[in-house]
Amino acid sequence: QTSEAYIGEYGADIVRLWVASQDFRNDITVSNERIKKVAETYRNLRNALRYQLSNLYDFNPANDTVSDNDLTGLDRWILDQFGTMQCDVTAAHNRFEYHVVYQRISQFVSVELSAIYHDCVKDRLYADGANAPRRRAAQTTLLRLCSGLTRMLAPICVFTAEEAWEFLPGDKADSVHLADWPDDTFDMAADEKAVWQNLFAHREPALAQLEKARQEKLIGKALEARVTITAKPADLEVALAHAEPLRELINVSQLELVEDENAEAPSYVVTKAEGAKCKRCWRWETSVGEHSDHPEICDRCVAAVA
Numbered sequence: 001q002t003s004e005a006y007i008g009e010y011g012a013d014i015v016r017l018w019v020a021s022q023d024f025r026n027d028i029t030v031s032n033e034r035i036k037k038v039a040e041t042y043r044n045l046r047n048a049l050r051y052q053l054s055n056l057y058d059f060n061p062a063n064d065t066v067s068d069n070d071l072t073g074l075d076r077w078i079l080d081q082f083g084t085m086q087c088d089v090t091a092a093h094n095r096f097e098y099h100v101v102y103q104r105i106s107q108f109v110s111v112e113l114s115a116i117y118h119d120c121v122k123d124r125l126y127a128d129g130a131n132a133p134r135r136r137a138a139q140t141t142l143l144r145l146c147s148g149l150t151r152m153l154a155p156i157c158v159f160t161a162e163e164a165w166e167f168l169p170g171d172k173a174d175s176v177h178l179a180d181w182p183d184d185t186f187d188m189a190a191d192e193k194a195v196w197q198n199l200f201a202h203r204e205p206a207l208a209q210l211e212k213a214r215q216e217k218l219i220g221k222a223l224e225a226r227v228t229i230t231a232k233p234a235d236l237e238v239a240l241a242h243a244e245p246l247r248e249l250i251n252v253s254q255l256e257l258v259e260d261e262n263a264e265a266p267s268y269v270v271t272k273a274e275g276a277k278c279k280r281c282w283r284w285e286t287s288v289g290e291h292s293d294h295p296e297i298c299d300r301c302v303a304a305v306a
Contacts, residue, residue, distance in 0.1 A: 006035065010039055012158070012159065013042065013156075013157045013159050013160050014035065014038060014039050015035070016156050016157065017041065017156055018038040020101060020102045021098075021099055021102040023097075023099045024099075041102075041106045042160075044106065045109055046160060048109045048149070049146060049149065049150065049160070051114075051118055052142045052143075052146040052149075053146060053164060053168070055138075055139060055142055056142060056143055056168075056169055059136075059139040059140075060169065061143060064131075064136050064140070065140050065143075066133070066137045070133065070137060071140065071141060072134060072137050072138075072245065073195070073196065074117065074121070074245060074248060074249065075138060075140070075141040076186065076188050076192065077117075077188065077196045078113070078117040078141060078145070079141060079188075080188035080193070081108065082108070082112075082113075082144075082145055083186045085108040086148060086182060087185060088100070089104050089152055093155075098156070101156070102156075105152060109149075120248050120249060120251055121141075121248075123248070123281060123283070124138055125138050125139070127280060127283075127300065127301060127304065128300070129303065132304070143170070144184070144186075146168060147182070148182035148184070150176055151181060151182050152181075152182065154176045158177075162175060162177065195238055195242060198238040198239070199242060199245060199246050199249055200249070202239055202266070203246075203249050203250055205266070205268045206227050206229070206268045207250065209227070209270045210222050210225055210227070210250075210252070212270070213225065218270065218271075218272065221282075222250075222252050223251070223273070223282050224253070224272065224273055224277075224284060225252045225254075225271070225272070225273055226253065226254040226255070226256065226273040226274060227252050227254070227256070227268060227269070227270055228256040228257075228258060228268075228269045229257050229258065229268055230258040230260050230263055230266065231260065231263050231265070231266035231267070232260065232261060232263050233261065235266055236258075239257055240257055243257060252273070253273040253284040254273050254274060276289060278296070278297050278298040278301055279296040280296075280297045280301040280304075281298065281300065283298065285300075
């Protein structure tokens with residue numbers, strides 16, 4: 001096919017993204033299969049931007065922005081990951097290695113951003129009160145991520161970046177192509193990085209047990225679950241100090257941490273969550289049914305709708 005035919009079928013931004021994905025130092029082969037794979041990557045990028053922008057509809061940066069110290073640990077973690085990716089992408093641009101730009105951005109968006117951060121913060125974005133500190137912290141983070149990601153994509157996905165830029169709230173350049181390259185990297189302190197490395201070490205085996213429980217029809221969605229982690233006190237020290245961030249990271253309704261000196265290795269057990277399903281946030285809570293005015297929702301949601 002000619003370049004015009006590919007553009008007509010896929011759009012200019014996908015063709016540009018495909019060109020960027022190729023290592024110019026090697027022979028380049030054009031195929032429909034390869035462009036279709038790049039088109040799927042493009043959809044992931046576009047969907048990430050749509051997710052972020054759709055959750056900024058009521059965010060006024062001048063009034064609602066949260067300081068770095070008031071961000072949650074998960075917010076700081078994703079900004080730290082984004083900062084590392086941003087430095088890698090900037091260095092790749094300077095070396096004209098656009099295939100590295102493509103690989104680094106697409107990997108970050110599909111894994112750290114979409115599979116972890118976006119999935120974990122849906123609960124507070126959708127169910128917390130409009131002005132709840134944790135919700136505003138997530139929106140502050142989303143704005144920084146969306147602004148930086150849009151500017152990094154602008155040299156390649158010209159039209160998509162410009163379209164996303166138009167919907168970004170707050171003061172900004174008239175066009176993304178007139179905006180400065182992002183340089184507001186976020187460096188998490190070493191001790192906090194160690195905390196999140198520990199929490200992620202618990203997340204992976206917990207997710208494996210959740211998947212097993214789904215296959216055995218014990219639960220449907222993860223929010224139907226209660227996860228119990230049993231381990232030696234030393235292995236649970238960090239988790240006990242950060243129980244709520246760990247629950248959010250695993251994305252279950254309930255988390256129990258049990259210290260056992262005789263435990264040889266941490267164990268992860270999935271059971272049905274206690275209480276009933278809140279009709280508003282979909283978490284299983286024991287407080288559902290305690291409020292006569294709102295008998296079908298939990299304490300948090302009662303406060304949110306008050």
